[in-house]
Every structure is written in structure tokens, then in C-alpha cells.
Amino acid sequence: MPGNRAIQNLAYNWLQLLGKQRRLSPKTIEAYARDLRQFLGFLCAHLGEEITIEGFINLKPLDIRAFLADRRKGDIQSRSIMRQLAALRSFARFAEREGHGIASAFSAISSPKTPQNLPRPLAPQTAKAMTETELRAGEEREQWILARDAAVLSLLYGSGLRISEALQIKRQDAPIGKIDTITVIGKGGKTRSVPVIPTVQKAIESYLESCPYTLSPTGPLFVGARGGALSPRIIQLAVQRMRGALGLPESATPHALRHSFATHLLSRGGDLRGIQELLGHASLSTTQLYTKVDAARLMSAFESAHPRAAK
Known part of the structure; x- marks a missing residue:
């Protein structure tokens, strides 16, 4: 996981919580871990420095939009970006509950609209x-x-x-x-x-x-x-x-x-x-x-x- 030791430990505790208390499936936890890892890796390159908990909390909406734009370049679908945002917001809420402050930048970001695929039943x-x-x-x-x-x-x-x-x-x-x-x-x-x-x-x-x-x-x-x-x-x-x-x-x-x-x-x-x-x-x-x-x-x-x- 990119970032300094403190944010890596925080991420580990967050993933443990998702499995034990929220009972998310192993595949969902793996996806959330991958989402956070990609985001922190992007921030390290985008900001030109190792990301810390303080740096995560003090992110600007522009930083998050830059990440989303980068994901769009990779032809990532809106549904995947929605899930990624959900993972990052979950981590931000966990950081807040742990007393690290409020990552307010996430509240300024709207989730992308996705086409609603209706179930396709059989006759x-x-x-x-x-x-x-x-x-x-x-x-x-x-x-x-x-x-x-x-x-x-x-x-x-x-x-x-x-x-x-x-x-x-x-x-x-x-x-x-x-x-x-x-x-x-x-x-x-x-x-x-x-x-x-x-x-x-x-x-x-x-x-x-x-x-x-x-x-x-x-x-x-x-x-x-x-x-x-x-x-x-x-x-x-x-x-x-x-x-x-x-x-x-x-x-x-x-x-x-x-x-x-x-x-x-x-x-x-x-x-x-x-x-x-x-x-x-x-x-x-x-x-x-x-x-x-x-x-x-x-x-x-x-x-x-x-x-x-x-x-």
C-alpha cells in the first residue's frame, strides 16, 4: 500500500473492520483495497510526495477530480468509478472516526451517473x-x-x-x-x-x-x-x-x-x-x-x- 507507515496501518485496520464488523465478502474487500491502493499511488505521483494521513485529510476536490479524470483515461466504466468513490469515502469516514479529522473534499465530489440496467427475466x-x-x-x-x-x-x-x-x-x-x-x-x-x-x-x-x-x-x-x-x-x-x-x-x-x-x-x-x-x-x-x-x-x-x- 503506497503512503507512509501510519496511513498503511490505518488502511489495514479499515480493511479488517470491513471484514469482521460489516461482513463484506473477501472479493469486495479485495476490490476496496485495490481502489485505495490505486488512489494513494496516484496521489504520490500527483502531489510529488509520500502521502500521509494528514495529507489525505487535507486533500482538495481538485486532487480527487484529477484522479477520476486519470481513471477515465483508462476507459474505466462509471460503475467502477462509483465503487471506487464509495471505497474512498468509506476510508475517509473511518479516518474521521479514528480521530484524524474530516476529509471534506469527498463531500464536494458527485458520483458519476450510470445507466440503469434493468433485470432481464425469462419468459x-x-x-x-x-x-x-x-x-x-x-x-x-x-x-x-x-x-x-x-x-x-x-x-x-x-x-x-x-x-x-x-x-x-x-x-x-x-x-x-x-x-x-x-x-x-x-x-x-x-x-x-x-x-x-x-x-x-x-x-x-x-x-x-x-x-x-x-x-x-x-x-x-x-x-x-x-x-x-x-x-x-x-x-x-x-x-x-x-x-x-x-x-x-x-x-x-x-x-x-x-x-x-x-x-x-x-x-x-x-x-x-x-x-x-x-x-x-x-x-x-x-x-x-x-x-x-x-x-x-x-x-x-x-x-x-x-x-x-x-x-
């Missing part, structure tokens, strides 16, 4: 086909593997799980029989309980009946071809093959099934707050994106079918 019949084994019946793969993939994808579409959440389920917690809910740990270490519908339960039961391995109660529910923990990449590749069979765009990913879960619930009158809880979104504004998806879908249907729609 109901397509999502349903992807959670069944029939679509892949012609593939030269063992039946239990097809059943396993169908069970994982059923959890994504039927319960709105992230792929990481589905693959963290232990065998003893398998939602089968009378167990119709599962508890998962989502982003930020937040725990939520999610209902599992009978169709998804049946898919998991079919997988367990055909699985050739004896699964440890405390081990993963879903295993790979050799009996180890199943990699998300295997499911991504399975969906990639399905895209070819169904003629779908690259946006048809395992995560698109989670988007489909939310959008299809909303289109059938689902409560936005309830959907937020099911998805584990920290902010309702994230869930509200699905209302825009549904509105766009309705407008598209109107424009293609209504006799008075503009042509």
Missing part, C-alpha cells in the same frame, strides 16, 4: 423448461447429473435463490418431505428463510434418489461428478448449453432465473415488500427495479397487440 415457459430434465434428454450425461442440475435451477426459479445460496445448502437441510422452508445466508452474511414449493421439493427428491453417492449430513446437498462440492461453473455451463437449445441470448444465465422468480411473482400480484424479503434485498429500491421490468413488459404487449397502438 415463464422458458424458465420452466430450464428447470426440467427433458430439455437435456439428448445429452450424453448421466441421469443423476441432469436431475441435480434441474434441482439447483428449480431452487433459483422456484425460491429466488442466488446460485451461491443454493450450493451452500447442507444435506441435512434438504427441503424434502415435511421440510418446506430453507434458511440461507445471503450477501453481507444476512440470514433469511425461504419457502420451497412442492415442485422444487420433488426435483430435489428426484436428484437424491438417483445420486450415486452417500452424502454426509453436514456436507453439501449438491455434489459434482466425483462426489465433491459442486462448482457454480458447472451450473453456468449447463445453462449455456440450454441457451443454444432454446435460442436464448447471453443474458439467460442462472441468475436470470432469480430475476424471473421476482418478475413473475410481481406480475401475478405479489407484494413488493414480500418479494424483497424473499430475495434478501437490503433496500426496497433494488426490488423496485422489477416494477419497471413489468411495466416495460406490459407496454411491449400493448404496442404489439392493441389496435390503436402506434406503429
Whole structure:
């Protein structure tokens, strides 16, 4: 980390706090560390001297804008710059709490505007086909593997799980029989309980009946071809093959099934707050994106079918 020893120690303590108290993922912490390292490195060259905590606190808005301009030269997208600013502001707040003063320059910098990318759900019949084994019946793969993939994808579409959440389920917690809910740990270490519908339960039961391995109660529910923990990449590749069979765009990913879960619930009158809880979104504004998806879908249907729609 560039800068003198004091600011390096401060940065280390900040990163430790992000992991232990805020429970950010290792990848996010790594990204934040990289963001701060790039910023401090730039400042050393920009100011022509080793950066100190005092120097960081006394930065001028012009210094930060010079850094952002430099990042723009590297063809860095607005979303990445937004994250970088968020990291730097987090470090500045930490420095303030540690008694080093207020880095007021950051409050004078506005975050760049980013295009709002709406979720791209699948059509109901397509999502349903992807959670069944029939679509892949012609593939030269063992039946239990097809059943396993169908069970994982059923959890994504039927319960709105992230792929990481589905693959963290232990065998003893398998939602089968009378167990119709599962508890998962989502982003930020937040725990939520999610209902599992009978169709998804049946898919998991079919997988367990055909699985050739004896699964440890405390081990993963879903295993790979050799009996180890199943990699998300295997499911991504399975969906990639399905895209070819169904003629779908690259946006048809395992995560698109989670988007489909939310959008299809909303289109059938689902409560936005309830959907937020099911998805584990920290902010309702994230869930509200699905209302825009549904509105766009309705407008598209109107424009293609209504006799008075503009042509």
C-alpha cells in the first residue's frame, strides 16, 4: 500500500473492520483495497510526495477530480468509478472516526451517473423448461447429473435463490418431505428463510434418489461428478448449453432465473415488500427495479397487440 507507515496501518485496520464488523465478502474487500491502493499511488505521483494521513485529510476536490479524470483515461466504466468513490469515502469516514479529522473534499465530489440496467427475466415457459430434465434428454450425461442440475435451477426459479445460496445448502437441510422452508445466508452474511414449493421439493427428491453417492449430513446437498462440492461453473455451463437449445441470448444465465422468480411473482400480484424479503434485498429500491421490468413488459404487449397502438 503506497503512503507512509501510519496511513498503511490505518488502511489495514479499515480493511479488517470491513471484514469482521460489516461482513463484506473477501472479493469486495479485495476490490476496496485495490481502489485505495490505486488512489494513494496516484496521489504520490500527483502531489510529488509520500502521502500521509494528514495529507489525505487535507486533500482538495481538485486532487480527487484529477484522479477520476486519470481513471477515465483508462476507459474505466462509471460503475467502477462509483465503487471506487464509495471505497474512498468509506476510508475517509473511518479516518474521521479514528480521530484524524474530516476529509471534506469527498463531500464536494458527485458520483458519476450510470445507466440503469434493468433485470432481464425469462419468459415463464422458458424458465420452466430450464428447470426440467427433458430439455437435456439428448445429452450424453448421466441421469443423476441432469436431475441435480434441474434441482439447483428449480431452487433459483422456484425460491429466488442466488446460485451461491443454493450450493451452500447442507444435506441435512434438504427441503424434502415435511421440510418446506430453507434458511440461507445471503450477501453481507444476512440470514433469511425461504419457502420451497412442492415442485422444487420433488426435483430435489428426484436428484437424491438417483445420486450415486452417500452424502454426509453436514456436507453439501449438491455434489459434482466425483462426489465433491459442486462448482457454480458447472451450473453456468449447463445453462449455456440450454441457451443454444432454446435460442436464448447471453443474458439467460442462472441468475436470470432469480430475476424471473421476482418478475413473475410481481406480475401475478405479489407484494413488493414480500418479494424483497424473499430475495434478501437490503433496500426496497433494488426490488423496485422489477416494477419497471413489468411495466416495460406490459407496454411491449400493448404496442404489439392493441389496435390503436402506434406503429
